[in-house]
Amino acid sequence: MKTTPSYRADIEGLRALAVVLVILYHYDVPGITGGFIGVDVFFVISGFVITQLLQRAFEKGTFQFRDFYARRIRRLVPLFLLVSTVTFLMISPFYIGDAYYIFAKSWLSSLVGLSNIYYFQELAQYFAPETRSLSLLHTWSLAVEEQFYLIWPLALYLAYRFGKGRDGHWPFRITLVATFALSVYLAGAYPSAAYYLLPARLFEFMLGTGVALFSRQLPALNRPCAEILAALGLAMIIATGLLLTKHDHFPGYNALWPTLGTAMVIYAGLHQTGTLTARLLSLPVMVFLGGISYSLYLWHWPPVALLHYQLIELTWTNRLLLMVGVVVLSWLSYRFVENHYRNRPWSFKKSFMVFIFVPLLIIWAIQSTIRIADDLSFRIPEERRALYQVIANNNPADLYKRCFKGDPVEFNQGKACLFGAESENGQPNSMLIGDSHAIAQIGFVEQLIKGTDHSLLMVTRASTPFLPTHIAEKVQAADPTQVARNQALSDYLGQRPMTVFMGAWWSAYLKNNAFQGYFLDTIGWLKDQGHTVIILEDVPELPSSDFAECLLKNMDDCSISATKAEQNLENFYRFRAAAKQRFPDVKWINPRKVLCDAQRCQTVLNGIPLYRDESHLNNVGAIEIGKVYLERFGNPLGGDEKKKAQQ
Structure with missing residues (x-):
């Protein structure tokens, strides 16, 4: 590359280090447990580079907002359009249902620089998608950067315009400390918001902007000091990438180590360009990878997301093939796309129309088509469409939505929510209560109550396990709807003794140790009302x-490890043991007996896919489990003799 006064090869090397850490982390390379911090290194570099660019323009009096944003569009968007379009074509034969529609929505939000907000909202939902299969998930960091580009030029312009002659140190220091404190707070209190949204990352950009803004006022470094500072900064980046894990507090104080380290390397290079650290970062291979780092970052994730979606293991062979392919693609796109458009003298209007407005209309049309009239026939082979319909169109929460999504207090007691035998005088003698895991098992329960005298009313609600009023008011106080539903249920259950089937996502709630006591007291309350209690255990x-x-992915083996499934149930088993000791007459029904042996648990039974997501059964699958359960183990409710007599 042509050397200019503003060009620094060591910063290209920092970019290379950052993107390599991210790629190794996303490709599950052993030992790189904190490689995600490469994104934070990028944020510091961006803060420094953009601030230097703006400073030079302000000092020369040549800065124009429209020119700045036109350059940003030509620099970032053409390559994104290429990668995202190729990704769309690549996943179309494979992604189905919500996964395909989610991609289309994320494509639109990524183009306008809002994908971090989109993913924050999407992934906070109860039925959130599997993150490792989201092909454009990595664009959240680009959106954070683009949002910084929106606010920082104006802030710096106003500082130059009206702040001349004033000391800018203290306002900057106060803002830096405040944004760092905000990051620490958000990472603890609202970790998802901290991870995806700009406020918790702002201090990282400011570390870079601070080095650029005050480089002439900070102490000049002699060679030994620069060597030590640069080496220490590089060590902080690498150590964090190797030692941090996704379970640690982040960003917050753990983001300080790699970002401060990056600022230290940049600062040392301002005064001494030939340090050992700078020479290492300026090696030709590092400069090459740094130069194509934006392309590398965009290309590296979509293929591995498709592998995750198709349940293809990331072997070393797959990793190496991906790395080689991504480097080749990145070099080609850097040469023929990035460099082709970035220096074109297009106006802001032309850049916006060509690279944002027109693609926005096209992507919106694609998204709308997928949402309204996505015809699976051209994407899914005919022999697999019936399987897809089982998975996609048999969600019990949709089939029986009047028993799940209705009024929390005036819950539906009509025929739509009644199962089994005819009730006497319109009064069912049984109930199924609980959350979405309870309604997911209605097909299973329906098979068990056939031929018995159980007349069952189903009353369920998402994320609302049954707790009697006095417990619900304490535990679910943050959600008045949950309290209202459980108060209404408590009033109903207090009228007469019944058989109560209780289901829930036990393992999720029991991660909180206090819930063992809550559920034990709930069983006690039901027993005190004279109810016969039956606990529905969960599926793996x-x-x-x-x-x-x-089955749609042509997998030879759809089973999962029984050992891992059992590990997820450790808290439930402790609860069950305590409940059996305290309430020995409570009945426990375990559908896992049908699915699991000592080694494997099945996700398919008699050629039928059982699940609709990672923890909920589809209705056809639940029915099939019920049929097989009766064949193998008989009816735990009794009634077998009555059924035989009827036959």
């Missing part, structure tokens, strides 16, 4: 929701 939880569509 899948490693990801992508396993629900295993």
Whole structure:
């Protein structure tokens, strides 16, 4: 590359280090547990480079907002359009249902620089998608950067315009400390918001902007000091990439180590360009990778997301092939796309129309088509469409939505929510209560109550396990709807003794140790009302929701490890043991007996896919489990003799 006064090869090397850490982390390379911090290194570099660019323009009096944003569009968007379009074509034969529609929505939000907000909202939902299969998930960091580009030029322009002659140190220091404190707070209190949204990352950009803004006022470094500072900074980046894990507090104080380290390397290079660290970062291979780092970042994730979706293991062979392919693609796109458009003298209007407005209309049309009239016939072979319909169109929460999504207090007691035998005087003698895991088992329960005298009313609600009023008011106080539903249920259950089937996502709630006591007291309350209590145990939880569509992916083996499934149930087993000791007459029904042996648990039964996501059964699957359960183990409710007599 042509050397200019503003060009620094060591910063290209920092970019290379950042993108390599991210790629190794996303490709599950052993030992790189904190490689995600490469994104934070990029943020510091961006803060420094953009601030230097703006400073030079302000000092020369040549800065124009429209020119700045036109350059940003030509620099970032053409390559994104290429990668995202190729990704769309690549996933179209494979992604189905919500996964395909989610891609289209994320494509639109990524183009306008809002994908971080989109993913923050999407992934916070109860039925959130499997993150490792989201092909454009990595664009969240680009959106954060683009949002910084929106606010920082104006802020710096106003500082130059009206702040001349004033000391800018203290306002900057106060803002830096405040944004860092905000990041620490958000990472603890709202970790998802901290991860995806700009406020918690702002201090990282400011570390870079601070080095650029105050480089002339900070102490000049002699060679030994620069060597030590640069080496220490590089060590902080690498150590964090190797030692941090996704379970640690982040960003917050753990983001300080790689970002401060990056700022230290940049600062040392301002005064001494030939340090050992700078020479290492300026090696030709590092400069090459740094130069194509934006292309590398965009290309590296979509193919591995498709592998995750297709349940293809990331072997070393797959990793190496991906790395080589991504480097080749990145070099080609850098040479023929990035460099082709970035220096074109197009106006802001032309850049916006060509690269944002027109593609926005096209992507919106694609998204609308997928949402309204996506014809699966051209994407899914005919022999697999019936399987897809089982998975996609048999969600019990949709089939029986009047028993799940209705009024929390005036819950539906009509025929739509009644199952089994005819009730006497319109009064059912049984109930199924609980959350979405309870309604997911209605097909299973329906098979058990056939031929018995159980007349069952189903009353369920998402994320609302049954707790009697006095417990619900304490535990669910943050959600008045949950409290209202459980108060209404408590009033109904207090009228007369019944048989109560209780289901829930036990393992999720029991991660909070206090819930063992809450559920034990709930069983006690039901017993005090004279009810016969039957606990529906849960089915094995899948490693990801992508396993629900295993049959559609031509997998030879759709089973999962029984050992891992059992590990997820450790808290439930403790609860069950305590409940059996305290309430020995409570009945426990375990559908896992049908699915699991000592080694494997099945996700398919008699050729039928059982799940609709990682933890919920589809209705056809639940019915099939019920049929097989009766064949193998008989009816735990009794009534077998009555059924035989009827036959």
